[in-house]
Amino acid sequence: MSTGTILAIAIPVIVVLGAVVAFVSLRRRDATGLGHLSRETRRRDELAASAGDDAAASDDAGAFGVSAEAQELERAVAAERRPSPVAIAEPELPQDWAPPPSDEVGVTRRQFLNRSSVLLMATGLGTFNAAMLAFLWPRPTGGFGSKIKIGTVASVDEAISSSTPAENFSYFSEAQSYIQPYPTDSATLSNAEAVYGGAVLEGMRLGYVALWQVCPHLGCKVPVCGSSQWFECPCHGSKYNRVGEKKSGPAPRGMDRFPVTIEGGNVFVDTGKVSQGPAIGTDSTGQGLEGPHCA
Ligand code: FES
Known part of the structure; x- marks a missing residue:
């Protein structure tokens, strides 16, 4: 095949x-x-x-x-x-929000700020009112800052004449001042009238000048120098003559002073009315240096 x-x-x-x-x-x-x-x-x-x-x-x-x-x-x-069908829960409707009770929350921020503002305002007003009251309160009497009786005319003159460490310098602690005699002859008073005025000049005409112990440079207490017969500040060397007129040193003026008055035979110093010292170059008494300096 x-x-x-x-x-x-x-x-x-x-x-x-x-x-x-x-x-x-x-x-x-x-x-x-x-x-x-x-x-x-x-x-x-x-x-x-x-x-x-x-x-x-x-x-x-x-x-x-x-x-x-x-x-x-x-x-x-x-x-x-048989398997049971899955249960589907009904959706819950949203509910309106309500603030919690205040006793549960305590102090809210808004309350804290409001109370702080009120407290600050009250404190400020209280301080202001206290300052106003202090300003309007009557001045104390009998102490420094008021009109002080330092003695009779006779006792003050005696204190001046017997003062130490040198004659003609008398310190009165209650007035924190030196009470110095001021020449009352017409020539000296004429010089004073060209520089001073008001209650201070009236005191000079009575024969007194009250010099505050505080140095007008930086506030040191100014002592007396018995040899020079001037006031000589030990802090920076400012020097003043017997009636507180500046002679040398860094002070910007003469010693500050208070008015002196005589009432009923008593001498008063008004320490509540301080007058600035005379300008540099003032020399109403012509007192020169009488010995060596202390400072
Ligand atoms: S405080 Fe007196 S010279 Fe300075």
């Missing part, structure tokens, strides 16, 4: 066999119906079939004389075994 003959027989046989195999395969797939359904679908079908079987079994039980209670119990058990 030739090769051509074999091929002529084999090819039709192979084609026929292939057609038979394809036909059989298609038939089997149609018979099962599977291959096109998803797993979830198949599962649902199986559960439905199971429920149908339960019902059919129940019917069968009725048919076979099973009691109604038993059937009911069987249905309840079957229902229990």
Whole structure:
């Protein structure tokens, strides 16, 4: 048999066999119906079939004389075994916000700021009122800062004449002042009237000048120098003559002073009315240096 003959027989046989195999395969797939359904679908079908079987079994039980209670119990058990549906909670409606009670919160920031503002204002007003009261309060009497009686004319003159460390320098501590005699001759008073005025000049006409102990430079207490017969400040060396007029040193003026008056035979110094000392260069008495300096 030739090769051509074999091929002529084999090819039709192979084609026929292939057609038979394809036909059989298609038939089997149609018979099962599977291959096109998803797993979830198949599962649902199986559960439905199971429920149908339960019902059919129940019917069968009725048919076979099973009691109604038993059937009911069987249905309840079957229902229990079935998966229960997921419970969906009802959404809660939003509620209006209400502030918590004040006794739970304590002091709020707004309350704290309000109370602080009121407290600050009250403190400021209180301080201002206290300052006004202090300003308007009557001045103390009898002490420094008021009009002080330092003695009778006779006692003051005696103190001046017997004063130490040198004659003509008398210190009265209650007035924090030196009470110095002032020449009352017309030439000296004429010089004083060119420089001084007011109550201080009136005291000079009475023969007194009250010099505050405080140095007008930087406030040191100015002592007396017995040898020079001047006031000489030990702090920076300012020097003043016997009536407090500046002679040398860094002080900006002469010694400050208070008014002196004589009332009813008594000498008064008004320490509440301080007058600035005379300008540099004032020399109403012409008193020169009488000895060596102390400072
Ligand atoms: S304080 Fe008196 S000279 Fe300076």
